[in-house]
Structures are given as structure tokens and as C-alpha cells.
Amino acid sequence: MSKLSVLLWIDDEFHSQQPDAIDTSIGDKYLMAMNPIFARMRRCTLDLGGRFSSEANPQWMDYQSAALFCLGEILHHGVIPYIPNGDTLRRIICRTPTVQVSDGLLLEIVRKNVVLHESAHFCCDRLLARVSGPSRDKADFVVRCLIAESFANLIEFTASAFADYKIHRLFFAMNSYVLTSSTTVSILRTLILTVGFRQVLTLGMLTYLFLNAHDIEVGSDFTDKVIERVLHKQRLSIAETQIARLLVETGFTLSYKFRAETTPLFFSLYDSMDEYRAFGKTFTNPFDLEIEVISMIDALVDSVFPHANEPELMRALEDKTQN
């Protein structure tokens, strides 16, 4: 059980250090200070002209009612909606200062914000437009949407590797669709420390792209090929290859319902079902991908993670591994 007042106090401790934090979203200040991927996506979003709003205009209300239908609006306006759930909790504490709640119940009864996920969509949209121009046709639109969703999945997954302490995991869960299990986080950290940050990001992008393009799981054939494509220069030992396989097959996962129902619904909204199905049919292994798709993925990852091996992120990860 945690005292709500203590949770808010911990978050507020980082107030003065984090001018770009969303002050009224619970956990945002803490995550900006303690989670380098969360902070990087915020800087990237603001640098690309995005902003965050809790103003209850029609766009914001549509998002609260049915977020899936609103991605186009977010990308068009560059405004990412959030709810001021921190203010709500503050008012509750004013009335009942000693209220305590378990982490599990808090996650159920307080609406979360997913600005990290939406920021990844926004950044991907703007960065791909910068490197490849506007979408040419429906097939190009579908590829970009699938890359963006994969990037958002990957960003949330990777950011969770930095969520080590209990409070970090709680705040992260209140601000993300996913909270990766500690076993998966340790597999992810081990592979990053073995082959490097950049390689794991590319491995994740290609695996999530496959998952987003199909409603089947990745099979051992895909796993072999994606490891060969991304990590062939790494001369992995059998044990290291096994860790990479574990990450591809059990770490980078997406719910079946999302892939089988939500994604097709999304593309049907944009009259792009044929192009979506066609992409899935041609993409059975990562060597099938057209060079242009690989170039877009590389350009996207390079823009957000521009430093070879990302020494700042690797240092932060090693610190956490030693703790």
C-alpha cells in the first residue's frame, strides 16, 4: 500500500528540474528525471513542434471517448491530449490526506496517460515526412503507419528497461500501455549490453513491424532470419543467440486482439485494407523488406538515437544493472 500523498510528493520533488514535464500528469516529472527514453521522446516531440494539452475542446473529448479514432487528428494538429490526473489526486488528498491504495488498485481506478506512445507516433510521422516527403499513396501510408506503431511499441518496451525501482515501475505503468516483466527487462538489458543499443532497437523494429503486419506470432524461421539480418556481424555465442531468440519470441510481443481486430479496423477507417493485407503477404521475413522500408526505419532510429552505441543511455543502463 502507498500513501497517495507520498506518491505525489515524490513526483513533485522533480518539479524544478523538469521544465518540459507535464506538471499535472501523475508521474510525468519523475519519469522525465529518471527515465532517459521518456525524456528523450519529450525533447524530440517538442523540438518537432508537438505540444501537449488537457484543454477540453472537441478533439480532446473525442480522444477521451475513443482514442483509436483520433490518431489522425493528433498528427494533423501536433497536439497530444492528456488528462490532469495529478490534479484529481491532489484534490482527493486535500479531502482525505491519509488515503492509502495498493499499486494494483491505483492502476485500475486512475485513468492513465499514454503521451509516451502518442509522442512516438507524432515524432515518427514528422521525421519520416522529413526524410521521405509526404505519403505518396495508400501503400506508402500503410507502411508508415505500421512503422510508427512499431516504433511506439519499441519505445515503450525499451523505456520499461529503465524502470527498476518499485516507484519507477508504478509511474511508468501509469504512463504507458505496457509494463514489461522484470524477467523480460533483464533479457533486454543483457542483450543491449552484449550487442549494443542500436542493434537491439533495429531487432525490435523489425520484429514489431512483423507483428503489426500480421495476426500470427513470429515463428522460429522469422527469428533466425531477423537475428541473422541485424546481428550477423556480432559473432554471438550460442548462449547470446539464445538470449536474442528469447527477446524476439517472448519479449517483443503484441496482443492478439490488437493485431487481429484493432489494426484492421484502423486501416479500414482509412480505406487501406487491401494495401495492409498486401504488405503482410509480402513481408514474411526481414530479408523481404524493400530497401526503402529499411531506409525509413534506419533514418527514424538514427534521428531519435543519433549517437553510436548511445553512451549516455548505456551508462544509465549499466548503473541500473549494478544497483
Ligand SMILES: [Zn+2]
Ligand atoms: Zn499506437
